[in-house]
Amino acid sequence: MAEGTGPNRTGAHLSLQTTQPQKWGQGWISGTLSIALGGIGLGTVLCFHFPGQFTLPSLREQYPLVYVLVLLHLVLVSGFLLGTISLWLRYNKALGLVGILLALTAALLGGSQVPVGQAAGEGGWLGLDWFLLNLILYSVVYLPLERLFALYPQQPVFRMGWQTDLTYFFLNTLLVQTTTLLTLSPAMILFDWAKITSLVRLVESSPLLIQVIGAIMVADFTQYWIHRTLHTIPLLWRFHAVHHSAQSMDWLAGSRLHLFDVILTRALTYVPIYLLGFSQTAVILYVIVVVIQATFIHANVHWKFRPLRWLIATPHFHHWHHSAEKEAMDKNFAVHTPVWDLLFGTFFLPERWPGAYGLSNGDQVPKGWLGQFFYPFWSRSKT
Ligand SMILES: [Zn+2]
Ligand SMILES: [Zn+2]
Structure with missing residues (x-):
């Protein structure tokens, strides 16, 4: 068996395992x-x-x-x-x-x-074009970024579990039409009665920048409590444990979310945004911020953004949310701003980076997408 130290033309070999450097x-x-x-x-x-x-x-x-x-x-x-x-x-x-x-x-x-x-x-209703565009765009941005500024330079692009996370990325983008519909509809159908006209007028008349910041803050407040609830109620935790089963952090790891987790979180987060009547442009800009930040906070980059660490959720901040260390359990729930964690007592940000990532409470989440999809329905959670 040639150990491949250079071009090898002495024989052919076919294997799906990576046996060569x-x-x-x-x-x-x-x-x-x-x-x-x-x-x-x-x-x-x-x-x-x-x-x-x-x-x-x-x-x-x-x-x-x-x-x-x-x-x-x-x-x-x-x-x-x-x-x-x-x-x-x-x-x-x-x-x-x-x-x-x-x-x-x-x-x-x-x-x-x-x-x-x-x-x-x-x-x-299948966005294969959306998947391809996203895959190209994210690869062009993150592959060089995670090479040049790696927190873990030894972690390869195709690290453990990448197939599972790419499946999530594929399905999330392929089914974007369906998930968007399921995200927006509940607020529109169920909560239309709760709109307060005077409040909507006030929001509508605010400058765009204020509306975008307002949407981000309101959404993150809602998201903070949904996320915290997902960690607290054992039945819901089974769904969210899938996200925490990732043992390597990079931009792709952020895609690992159970479909139920995605729809529940997004649909509920959209309710106050809808009720407050933010302009369409403000909502679109907010969604762009979500997409960028939710991916970036998982990235394998060593930046700490020290001056901004209490204001903006960074990779350092969210990596601690994924830490397998006991003292970091149920901390750093926000996606956009740690302000909510500071206010509600769940902020945790030591100088160092976490030693390991993944589940620390004994949950055994399967490794593949299908197993993870059915896991919440079959598992008997230890929490
Ligand atoms: Zn979580
Ligand atoms: Zn995460």
Whole structure:
């Protein structure tokens, strides 16, 4: 068995296990990139073939089509070439072959010459296009960021449990249409009666910046108490324990949330936002802040933002929420501002970083997505 210290052309080997080094020059980087590009290319071709099934109508209108097709061409050619480079460099041919296979399948289905399907009216409750866009955007931002400013430089990109977290990321973005509907509807249907006209007028007449800050503060206050309740009531904790089962922190770990946890938290957090009547622009800006901050606070970066640590929730602050150390249990519930934790006595921020992450109370959450989905229904929580 060759131990791969350089290009190895003496024989081929196929294994789904990573048995060779992942360093530069071993064909691992080219192979992994080839699979990523081949997968993105194939997904994009599928979106073009079946826009009615796989694309979101509101997103479709935003595409600069010509650029997407040129980009698709580049992605497929690069995927194929990188796969070839990996085949040449690596003794284990699995990565290169899978990458090439994905790029070729996309090319056979039309590649960048794909007939652009008729955007069938409403359609599209699956946002494959939304998933691909998010995956590209997050990878472009976080992969270099977590390499250059890593808190744990030894932690690889494909660390333990990445498949599970990527499944969450895939489903969260694929089903964005459904979860948004389930998030917004309860407030609109059940709480319309509770709107106070004078208060709504006051909020409506406030400047945009005040509205955005107001929305963030109100949402975080609500979210703080929902989150704290999820930690307190054993039945609810079973759902939230899934989020805490992550043992490695990076941007992707933030995606690990049980569907029930996501919908319950978001739907209840939206109620006061809806009742106070913040403008649509303010709500959109608030959602952008949520998406950025909820991902960033999980990231594998060593920044502490010392001057702002009592005002803004940072990776340092939220990493402690995920700590497996007993003294950090049930601390730092806020997502946006530690002010609520300071006020309600749950603020915990030592100078150092946590020693380990994960569950500290004996809960045994399964490792895969499916097991985690059913875990809350079957498990007998020890808490
Ligand atoms: Zn929590
Ligand atoms: Zn978290």
